[in-house]
Amino acid sequence: MTGLVLKLGPHERVLINGAVIENGERRSRLAIMTPNAHILRLRDAIHPEEVNTPVRRVCYIAQMVLSGDTVAGDARMQLLRGIEQLSQVLTDPDSRLLLAQATAAVLEEQPYQVLKALRGLLPREERLFAASPA
Numbered sequence: 001m002t003g004l005v006l007k008l009g010p011h012e013r014v015l016i017n018g019a020v021i022e023n024g025e026r027r028s029r030l031a032i033m034t035p036n037a038h039i040l041r042l043r044d045a046i047h048p049e050e051v052n053t054p055v056r057r058v059c060y061i062a063q064m065v066l067s068g069d070t071v072a073g074d075a076r077m078q079l080l081r082g083i084e085q086l087s088q089v090l091t092d093p094d095s096r097l098l099l100a101q102a103t104a105a106v107l108e109e110q111p112y113q114v115l116k117a118l119r120g121l122l123p124r125e126e127r128l129f130a131a132s133p134a
Contacts, residue, residue, distance in 0.1 A: 006039070008028050011023060012042075012043060014030075014040065015041075016039050017039075018038065040066050053129065054125070065079075072111060080103065098121055099117070
């Protein structure tokens with residue numbers, strides 16, 4: 001079986017090509033066979049009021065592409081610019097690896113992989129903000 005396999009918990013919601021789908025009472029698996037379908041787990045979604053840090057801003061752009069609310073070509077430069085700005089601040093090897101993965105995914109037009117790589121930076125960003133004086 002090829003394609004994306006979603007494992008959903010009871011009552012979990014997912015956005016597929018603009019339609020919100022809610023799972024039933026039991027855990028289930030869905031096989032998405034259509035390539036390039038716009039899919040976003042709503043439990044993983046960043047809501048507009050939560051876009052309050054540099055990493056979250058770039059994640060949100062990738063999420064908008066993934067949900068189909070923004071065309072990938074339109075967001076490409078914003079994503080690359082945002083990743084470049086993050087690379088000026090996050091210079092440790094682990095962050096550099098995630099940023100390189102995100103850049104490659106942007107260039108390959110793989111929005112899920114962009115979001116996955118960028119979300120890996122969220123805990124690091126949170127620690128940096130917690131450690132900095134207010």
